[in-house]
Each structure stands twice: as structure tokens, then as C-alpha cells.
Amino acid sequence: xxxxxxxxxxxxxxxxxxxxxxxxTLLNRILNGKHGLRVAxxxxxxxxxxxxxxxxxxxxxxxxxxxxxxxxxxxxxDLVETVEMVINRPERPEYILLEASGVADPSGIAFTxxxxxxxDRIRLDSIISIVDAEQxxxxxxxxxxxxxxxxxxxxxxxxxxxxxxLINAVELQKVRDWINQRMNRVRIVEAVACDVPLEILxxxxxxxxxxxxxxxxxxxxxxxxxxxSTWSFETERPxxxxxxxxxxxxxxxxxxxxxxxxxxxxxxxxxxxxxQAVGRRSDISLEEAWGEKSPRTQIVxxxxxxxxxxxxxxxxxxxxxxx
Numbered sequence: 476x477x478x479x480x481x482x483x484x485x486x487x488x489x490x491x492x493x494x495x496x497x498x499x500t501l502l503n504r505i506l507n508g509k510h511g512l513r514v515a516x517x518x519x520x521x522x523x524x525x526x527x528x529x530x531x532x533x534x535x536x537x538x539x540x541x542x543x544x545x546x547x548x549x550x551x552x553d554l555v556e557t558v559e560m561v562i563n564r565p566e567r568p569e570y571i572l573l574e575a576s577g578v579a580d581p582s583g584i585a586f587t588x589x590x591x592x593x594x595d596r597i598r599l600d601s602i603i604s605i606v607d608a609e610q611x612x613x614x615x616x617x618x619x620x621x622x623x624x625x626x627x628x629x630x631x632x633x634x635x636x637x638x639x640x641l642i643n644a645v646e647l648q649k650v651r652d653w654i655n656q657r658m659n660r661v662r663i664v665e666a667v668a669c670d671v672p673l674e675i676l677x678x679x680x681x682x683x684x685x686x687x688x689x690x691x692x693x694x695x696x697x698x699x700x701x702x703x704s705t706w707s708f709e710t711e712r713p714x715x716x717x718x719x720x721x722x723x724x725x726x727x728x729x730x731x732x733x734x735x736x737x738x739x740x741x742x743x744x745x746x747x748x749x750x751q752a753v754g755r756r757s758d759i760s761l762e763e764a765w766g767e768k769s770p771r772t773q774i775v776x777x778x779x780x781x782x783x784x785x786x787x788x789x790x791x792x793x794x795x796x797x798x
Contacts, residue, residue, distance in 0.1 A: 484598040485562055486751075487571045487588050488676065491627040492605035493620070494577035497637040499523045501605065501669035501676075502574055506530075506545050510673055513544040515561045515568035519576060521549050554587055562596055570677050571597070578623065581630045598760075601753040603676070604631035605669065609641040611650045625657060632754030633662040633675075633732060640667045662732050662754045664779075672703060675732045675753075675777055703732075706783045708774045708792045713741040716748065716759060718795040723750070723757045726791060730782040736774030741797035750774060 490498045502516050503525050518524060524547055526539065533540035537549040537557075546568065550557045554573075561568060575584055581602055588599045604627045614620040628634055634654060639647055651663060664671060719738065727734060731752075738748035738759070747762040747770075776788060 484596055485568060485571055486598050486600035486677070487573065488600050489573050489575055489581055489584055489588075489602045490605060491575045491579065491581045491602065491631060492577065492635075493607065493610075493624050493627070495610065496577070496605040496607045497635070497669040498574050498577070498605050500637075501635075501671070502572060504669060505572065505673070505676075506541065506547055508673075509543060511544070512673075512677070513546075513566060513569045514677075515564075515571045516545065516547045517550055517554075517557055517561070517571065517573040518547065519550050519574070521547065554584070555590075558587070558593070558597070570600075580623075580626055585630070598758070599756075600677075600751065601633060601756055602631045603633050603635060603754075604628045605635045605637050606650070606654070608636050608639045608647060608650050610638075611653065628654060628661065629658055631661070632756040633664060635669060635671055636663050636665045637669050638667065639665045660729055660755055662729060664732055672777075675703070702780050704778055704780050704783050706776045706778070706785050706788055708736075708776075708789060709772065710793075710796065711739070711769070711771045712796045713739050713744060713770070714772055714792075714795045715797040716740045716742050718797075719750070719792075720757070720759060722791055722795055723752050727752065727776075728778075728784070728788070730778045731776045731788075732778055734774065734776040737772065738774070739770040739772045744770065 490501065492498050499518075502518065505514055506516055506524065507527050507530065516524075521539065526541065526547065530541045530543060531539055532542050538560075539547045541547070544566070546561070546564065548557055548561055558571070561571060573584065575581055585599060585602060587593075588597050606624070606628065611624075636650065642650075647665075654661065654663060664675065716738075719740075723734065732754070734750065734752040736750050738750050740748045743761060746764055749760045749762055751758050751760075774792065776783065
């Protein structure tokens with residue numbers, strides 16, 4: 476696995492999904508949320524975003540600044556120019572969310588964020604496809620629609636299967652089978668009204684991995700404790716980055732939505748390593764020296780409630796300890 480050497484890049488998530496899947500609902504949740512994060516949301520049209528007017532503290536030519544630190548930017552003619560404008564703001568965002576058009580192929584958009592001029596300033600964290608469970612098989616007379624949906628799913632790292640409250644268990648399983656039979660190892664997160672915890676959606680800033688583990692002790696602040704489980708791993712023995720990268724990329728169980736943490740690595744014993752994995756995408760980045768802190772690995776995984784095999788997962792990460 477390639478190791479990045481820049482820890483100041485702003486993570487980006489691209490939201491894809493067919494018309495009406497719930498992308499804007501999800502963005503509204505984030506823009507109006509009390510999460511304490513500076514999130515920049517890029518949209519094609521302000522009109523679809525329902526922002527609480529009491530949150531608005533400033534309106535520029537193509538940007539709305541909010542009291543909670545978020546900014547909503549309208550994509551005019553050039554996505555690259557909009558991104559440049561966002562990351563050059565006085566208060567640089569900690570995260571960028573881009574809502575792709577409902578009929579867009581995400582590959583071209585993703586290419587924008589891996590261009591050389593963005594390499595040191597932006598990190599593509601994930602591509603997430605939102606699927607309307609009730610309308611998954613709509614428009615059978617137009618084969619191109621199903622092809623586009625599959626393209627969006629196939630290019631994504633994780634799928635949010637939305638509006639599951641509108642169908643029964645048999646219909647839900649049919650949709651899951653439809654996705655699983657065509658895609659390999661794609662993570663599927665079931666949701667109602669795109670109510671998905673930020674811990675799964677975003678990987679922001681200097682992450683404290685143990686904070687999530689504490690949520691299982693009754694301190695969950697997002698009311699998702701009955702829908703998601705967390706698991707944590709700690710060791711003072713150095714890990715092999717080669718073994719860790721191979722395991723996360725090829726062997727991490729499909730019910731793990733996101734895995735992240737700080738790693739003490741044998742290859743770079745004097746520097747902190749940050750692991751980020753969401754869906755099928757993963758990366759490892761080299762950060763600053765440990766300094767006065769004792770080197771140790773702390774990793775957290777987030778998955779479907781009750782689905783994490785803690786013993787097996789612990790064994791997988793323990794096997795990554797350097798010889």
C-alpha cells in the first residue's frame with residue numbers, strides 16, 4: 476500500500492445516486508447539524524438545500540456561510556474553480572462533500588480530485604452511492620437507468636441503502652441480492668431518511684480512536700448505538716505496514732463500514748501512521764513524530780449492530796504485528 480506523506484490534505488467525499496435517492500436529504504442533515512466540523516458542501520443548486528435561516532451568517536456570490544462553521548457552495552461553471560475557492564477560504568474546511576448530479580457518472584468527478592494540482596491539498600476519502608430501496612427497480616423500460624445505477628454503485632466504496640422503511644423484509648433482501656450479485660465486497664449501510672452517523676461518513680482531522688469505543692458504554696451522542704457497533708484494538712507492539720495494508724485491503728470483513736486509527740509501525744517507528752479505510756477504499760499516511768507520547772497502535776472499526784466478530788477481528792489485526 477502506498478504511503479502518503481502529507482497530513483494537511485482536506486478529505487473529500489463524493490455522493491452519487493440516482494434522482495431522488497436522498498443525497499440532498501443527507502446534505503441537509505450535515506449542514507444543519509451541530510457537529511462542530513467545518514464542512515464545505517458543494518452543490519449544483521442552492522434551491523434544493525433547506526438551510527435554517529437562523530444559521531446563515533453570510534452570503535457571498537456563490538457561497539452561504541453558516542454559524543456552525545459549514546459553508547454551502549454553488550458549483551457554477553467549473554468544479555475545479557469551486558474547489559480552489561473553497562480550500563483557499565480564510566477558514567479552511569476540515570471536510571468537503573460534493574453532491575454529484577443524479578444522472579452523473581462519478582468517474583469523471585473523481586478524476587478531478589486526483590489531479591496533480593490537488594494532490595497535496597485534497598485526499599479523496601470516499602465515494603458513496605445512495606440507493607432508493609423502494610425505487611431500485613423502477614423504470615424497467617429504460618435499461619440505461621439500471622446501467623447508470625450499477626455504474627454509480629460499482630464506482631463507490633460504500634452504498635447507503637436508503638428508505639428501507641418503505642419496503643418489507645423480502646423486498647429489502649431482493650435489493651441487497653441485486654447489488655451483491657453484481658458487485659464484489661461492496662459495503663451496504665441500511666438507513667431511513669439517510670440517517671447515517673458522521674463516524675461512518677466522515678474521517679476528519681486528528682482523530683481520537685478511543686472516543687468511538689467509549690460510545691458503546693452508553694455515551695453515544697448520535698443516537699445510533701442500536702444500529703451500529705464499534706470495536707477497538709490496541710497494542711504497544713509495532714505492526715508491519717505491509718501486512719496491515721494487505722489485510723485491510725483484502726481481508727477486512729464486509730460488515731465493517733469504516734476502520735481508522737493511529738498505527739505504530741515497524742517501518743517508521745519514530746512517526747505516527749494514520750490508517751483510514753471506508754468501504755473498499757483505504758489509505759495509510761505518514762504523520763508527525765511521536766514526540767513525548769509512547770508509540771502505540773489504536774484502531775477502531777465501525778460496523779452493523781451485532782455483526783462484528785470481535786475475536787476474529789482481533790486475530791486478524793494481531794497477525795499484522797511485526798515479527
